Amino acid sequence: MANESSNSLFHQAFNPAVSRRDVLKTGSAGTLALVAGSIPLPFISSEAAAQGASVAASEERVVWSACTVNCGSRCPLRMHVRNGEITWVETDNTGLDEYGKHQVRACLRGRSMRRRVYNPDRLKYPMKRVGARGEGKFARISWDEAYQLLTDNLKRIIAEYGNEAVYLNYGTGTLGGTVTKSWPPASSLVARLMNLCGGYLNHYGDYSTAQIAAGLNYTYGGWAAGNSVSDIANTRLLVMFGNNPAETRMSGGGIVYHLEEARQRSDARMIIIDPRYNDTASGREDEWLPIRPGTDAALAAGLAHVLISEDLVDQPFLDRYCVGYDERTLPEGAPANGHYKAYILGDGPDGIAKTPEWASRITGIPARRIVQLAREIGSTKPCCIVQGWGPQRHANGELISRAIAMLAILTGNVGIPGGNSGARESGYAIPFERFPTLENPIDTSISMFTWTDAIIRGPEMTATRDGVRGKEKLDVPIKFIWNYASNCLVNQHSEINRTHEILADENLCEMIVVIDNHMTSSARYADLLLPDLTTSEQMDFAMDANAGNMNYLIFADQVIEPLFECKSIYEMCSEIAARMGVGEAFTEGRTQEEWLRFLLAQNRRRDPNLPDFEAFREMGIYKRQDPDGHFVAYRDFRRDPEANPLTTPSGKIEIYSAALARIAAEWELEEGDVIDPLPIHVSAFEGWDAPERVQYPLQLIGFHCKSRTHSTYGNVAVLKAAVRQEVWINPIDAQARGIANGDSVEIFNDRGRIHIAANVTPRILPGVVALSQGAWYTPNHHGTDLAGSINVLTTQRPSPLAKGNPSHTNLVDVHKA
Amino acid sequence: MTQYGFYIDSSKCTGCKTCQLACKDYKDLDVEVNYRRIYEYAGGSWQADGDTWQPSIFSYYLSIACNHCAAPPCVSVCPSGAMHKRSEDGLVVVDTDVCIGCKSCAMACPYGAPQYSSRKGYMTKCDGCYERVAEGLKPVCVESCPLRALDFAPIEELRERYGTLAEIAPLPTALLTGPNIVIKPNRNARPVGDTTGFLANPKEV
Secondary structure: OHHHHHHHHHHHHHOOOOOHHHHHHOOOHHHHHHHOOOOOOOOOOHHHHHHHHHHOOOOOEEEEEEEOOOOOOOEEEEEEEEOOEEEEEEEOOOOOOOOOOOOOOOOOOHHHHHHHHOOOOEOOOOEEEOOOOOOOOEEEOOHHHHHHHHHHHHHHHHHHHOHHHEEEOOOOOOOOOOOOOOOOHHHOHHHHHHHOOOOOEEEEOOOOOHHHHHHHHHHHOOOOOOOEHHHHHHOOEEEEEOOOHHHHOOOOOOHHHHHHHHHHHHOOEEEEEOOEOOOOOOOOOOEEEOOOOOOHHHHHHHHHHHHHHOOOOOHHHHHHHEEOOOHHHOOOOOOOOOOHHHHHHOOOOOOOOOOHHHHHHHHOOOHHHHHHHHHHHHHOOOEEEEEOOOOOOOOOHHHHHHHHHHHHHHOOOOOOOOOOOOOOOEOOOOOOOOOOOOOOOOOOEEEHHHHHHHHHHHHHOEHHHHOOEOOOEOOOOOOEEEEEOOOOOOOOOOOHHHHHHHHHOOOOOOEEEEEEOEOOOOHHHOOEEEEEOOHHHOOEEEOOOOOOOEEEEEEEOOOOOOOOOOEOHHHHHHHHHHHOOOHHHHHOOOOHHHHHHHHHHHHHHHOOOOOOHHHHHHHOEEEEEOOOOOOOOOHHHHHOOOOOOOOOOOOOEEOOOHHHHHHHHHOOOOOOOOOOOOOOOOOOOOOOOOHHHHOOOEEEEEEEOOOOEOOEOOOOHHHHHHOOOEEEEOHHHHHHOOOOOOOEEEEEEOOEEEEEEEEEOOOEOOOEEEEEEOOOOOEOOOOOEOOOOHHHOOOOOOOOOOOOOOOOOEEEEEEEO | OOOEEEEEEOOOOOOOOHHHHHHHHHOOOOOOOOOOEEEEEEEEEEEEEOOEEEEEEEEEEEEEOOOOOOOOHHHHHOOOOOEEEOOOOOOEEEOOOOOOOOOHHHHHOOOOOOEEEOOOOEEEOOOOOHHHHHOOOOOHHHHHOOOOOEEEEEHHHHHHHHOOOOOOOOOOOOOOOOOOEEEEOOOOOOOOOOOOEEEOOHHHO
């Protein structure tokens, strides 16, 4: 029942102007009888209500739809519909479910989509803010008034500050759609609209992968690819650094299913390195090495020390394909002994040999286990070293991502079946050209993580201090924010209390437009709230699944009529475009369905194997296996590095990066921040060995909650009850604080406080607590969050190179509440 | 009579709870009612060694619905006759027109299968999706499983294919009720009566 009461609190906190009673009024008596009780009450569309019992005997229809959230998977949903209302949610049931042609089975979230569509938190009509910003007080307005308010402010701000003052916030609420996609924002319809109106301030990076994207860019050139997870069928040893598909990519057509099927075929040993005994392990691992958060680079260095000193490295590979392993390939201009081998063996500037003993003190992993693992990695061919995105989401994450990849590089496992680059898995994708969003006339770009700073001190932000790209410095602060399908305005951005202070000042950012389905914690900070359709209420094509070697496209048909006054992003942007004088250029005379027909026809010209519109609509899901078997990252480079160079400056794998050496020399960094040409281990601010640990002795990390995708689905009561929001704490730390399993505890640091139940579990390393990210921020009147929203405790201080979010680098303490 | 039963592969189960939520959606269950419950059983300890830690811990998941037992105590204690074992498939089902909601079955069942619905005013439980089974389909939970860790078939077939294990911690001994399930144990599985671990998610089941 705790979930129910917290749900009520949530509504009190977030829906003061839209009471539950108002929501219930819209349902018919029959609907209420059907679904009354403690679950969130579904309501039905006005059309269905009007038809009521007169069509009681109407036939059940099954309509293909999709779950378009940001888990990295993408699942088809088969919506069973009666009387215009979704009655239950099935998933892919086609074929015989043989691996390779398997069913793409939705997880618990997709199966609960009905309760997200018919959720009491649905935004029902346009609203404008009437209280203080963030207070959550809104008044209903007409669409006409909403469009007027929006375009008046957009025109005014562009005239006053220029287009660079307009920002499209990062948001992944609708992922993988074609018309509806919110990410990357540059590919959204809001971008198309703004590109027709003079452009907007760009951003780079993302909250998931900022540090690895920046770090491995210098190693491999561009986004670092990995072998398909299905290729684990060809490996003999699988070493996973913070990779946990059972809790991140849970689809039955996704990574966790591929992992298990592939392992059955190869019988590869699986070693899991994670501070938590995660659900990917859970009895399936051969070995679990719990590691102190933020110390993976030290472990990698300790392993490298064994590999090098016991002659287990692939020297011919390092000589031919890499730069900077030893003096033989050290680039000109690099300092003597500036190479990796010198760093590891203690011949570099720090003079410290990175022995297993050295690494064990930092990582908390016994030295003998480091030696064993290194020998295993060095003597097992092929070996798949793969990192998830948890290790890099740290204050020193750029270096960590590069350090882990070193293990694959040292052992020559890059570019071969059964091996890997050391990056996270990639996969096969059916090429499909999406909605054209045109060119942004503005080049200027900031890290997606620094937008709150760009509000308060935009013109002070420079290229070498703040990572501004495309310009030496910003000229204007952010004055207008488009926040489409995003909870990053508040909930998913770090340091919520700081964000609150910045957004609360209406003189800073002058206009915030939120387009979403639900009254999220971000929606509460809108000046203008526009109610969006869910995937179930409109037609789209859904894709972009991480799905090994069997990719697919989903025809996400319109299942039900739009609820309330909700409109599609296409309709909204079309009308705004018209009022901005670019209506025809925006729509090109097409409706949403006509665009989909047009885009499919365009793609079929390039790829005649794609089904036509009607056939695709009928089949719901179109699957295709990778014609090459399994994607192998950098295979061509491995075959012929001269003919197929990487996109790094040298064309090779850059263990030593001269570009990073230049950046390290030129950039202004905060005290303690390190950028280095080599993938070294460094201590991080608020790391395990930071001085603040005296005051805040516990490291706090986030993880992905199985009942949410980030914050999406976070308001569905059955899911909240299925996986309770609790802080994981080891019995040793709990006992020292008098905390018993289930006790209400306070987690706190200088940035905020959370009250939540303790999950006292042996499944986490002592000294570390873990709280799944994405719970919907629910402050009480003291400002203490009662939902367990981790970003109350995280920092907005960015990582050194990527200027990304160090979400897992936090120090806190916990006591009984 | 063909007695049907569930196969539960705890070695594959990641505890994702898709089976539970697919059921809750299909059967339109309230928040507090779970026809299928996913037990997390965990235990073990940590040893400090200087600056390092050595864990000897374990955990695993076990997805349990109604076991449609050979000797169902829920049926024998039911005062109204509402709880009955179907002759055609051996599935244990509540006749909701007859049930008086006295909760005797809930107290008798060692697996927590029958649960009272305050909204409906009677006892509810997994019915093996007998209507789907009659159409040649599997129960919704089985067809939902992303890891393909569940199956449903005549119990004799399942036992032939997978053996006869029907009890691991934290379940009670199978001798009590004769559950029609076959379990493939997780590598971490502990035997019935184990006292080295504990039910780690009591509020979720």
